[in-house]
Amino acid sequence: MSSTYTASITAPVNIATLKYWGKRDTSLNLPTNSSISVTLDQADLKTTTSAMASADFTKDRLWLNGEEDLQLSQSKRLTQVLSSLKEKRRLREAKDESLEKISSWFVHIVSVNNFPTAAGLASSAAGFAALVVCIAKLFELDDDMTELSKIARQGSGSACRSLFGGFVAWEMGSLADGSDSKAVEVCPLNHWPEMKACVLVACADKKDVSSTSGMQLTVKTSDLFQKRIDEVVPERFEQMKKSIHDKNFALFAELTMKDSNSFHATCLDSYPPIFYMNDTSKKIVKLVHLINAFYNETIVAYTFDAGPNAVLYYLEQNELKLMSFIYAMFKDLNGWETKYSTEELNKFISNYDSLKLQELSLDMEIVKGCTRVILTRVGPGPLTIKESLINEHGFPK
Numbered sequence: 001m002s003s004t005y006t007a008s009i010t011a012p013v014n015i016a017t018l019k020y021w022g023k024r025d026t027s028l029n030l031p032t033n034s035s036i037s038v039t040l041d042q043a044d045l046k047t048t049t050s051a052m053a054s055a056d057f058t059k060d061r062l063w064l065n066g067e068e069d070l071q072l073s074q075s076k077r078l079t080q081v082l083s084s085l086k087e088k089r090r091l092r093e094a095k096d097e098s099l100e101k102i103s104s105w106f107v108h109i110v111s112v113n114n115f116p117t118a119a120g121l122a123s124s125a126a127g128f129a130a131l132v133v134c135i136a137k138l139f140e141l142d143d144d145m146t147e148l149s150k151i152a153r154q155g156s157g158s159a160c161r162s163l164f165g166g167f168v169a170w171e172m173g174s175l176a177d178g179s180d181s182k183a184v185e186v187c188p189l190n191h192w193p194e195m196k197a198c199v200l201v202a203c204a205d206k207k208d209v210s211s212t213s214g215m216q217l218t219v220k221t222s223d224l225f226q227k228r229i230d231e232v233v234p235e236r237f238e239q240m241k242k243s244i245h246d247k248n249f250a251l252f253a254e255l256t257m258k259d260s261n262s263f264h265a266t267c268l269d270s271y272p273p274i275f276y277m278n279d280t281s282k283k284i285v286k287l288v289h290l291i292n293a294f295y296n297e298t299i300v301a302y303t304f305d306a307g308p309n310a311v312l313y314y315l316e317q318n319e320l321k322l323m324s325f326i327y328a329m330f331k332d333l334n335g336w337e338t339k340y341s342t343e344e345l346n347k348f349i350s351n352y353d354s355l356k357l358q359e360l361s362l363d364m365e366i367v368k369g370c371t372r373v374i375l376t377r378v379g380p381g382p383l384t385i386k387e388s389l390i391n392e393h394g395f396p397k
């Protein structure tokens, strides 16, 4: 084989606390509102991507979790993302004669998730973020993450937020060409490293409409939606950023829960209505409010994306308080454990008013409706790795 260039990186999943829902431009993926998210730790959820460019390759190809994905390789989203990155490289080559003209070569991309794609977690966000950062590295582009986020956004809107760690905002922008619709850091990971997340993976029969078509239906048919984008979100965006700067968990949690409810309300207000939350999701909402009432303090917040899974945000110092409930319910589910022993958890909860506890009458149906518990925390943005998923011939190892 003639000379090749390779790069490998990992990228995180992000879960929005202020939801992106609605596009004002479907081809450039420009949103109708700004959004905010927390980047989750790659130790638990990540996409790893390697890319190779070679003059010998005859087309751009992509392998996802071991299988070649012809549909995605030929999709408009992927070709748009790749051609934007190749264009950036071409401009560099035009300025610097010493650079090899790899912008005209084809690339092979190999990508794997360390979590089941079927779990319905934000895999497209981590996937497109990984792809953009990996190819940018391959092409030795000197653009910063905000600049690259505009390209990732065209792959999948939420992907632009996975280019940063910690707490991230996607500023919607107002220009028609999308040049001001970009991700920025609200606060880095080390500003509030105590932020933790507990993902309750709910059994999904079949996913309702995809986010892409769901949001189009909402934009077209929901009356609530207009109020959400004109009044509710702009105010909440500023309040939520402040709650993160101030490390005000009670406010952050309240805004997060209200925004999840507002987003799902616009789904229900679409015509015909879209249901992403199922009965288990609704029971989890109730449980979270009961837990907060039990402690007389907001220690946990829920949020739901375009599916029934719950993501619960809480602070490390309240882990024992939350786990006393979560572990009591889910201890028989395999594949996870808390750092506390059963005795510790039981003893902890028995210190509380037993009458109040009885009143709670935990709805154990929630347990039947969930398949997995994932405990994770706020994490860093994309990371460069040495190990490659591609062999010397340009194929998955």
Ligand code: DP6
Pocket: 015, 016, 018, 019, 020, 021, 029, 035, 124, 155, 156, 157, 158, 159, 211, 212, 304, 305, 306
């Ligand atoms: C509910 O980013 O998956 O998770 O831009 O069409 O690819 P496309 O949509 P996508 O939508 C995510 C919607 C959400 C909210 C959020 O992540 O902000």
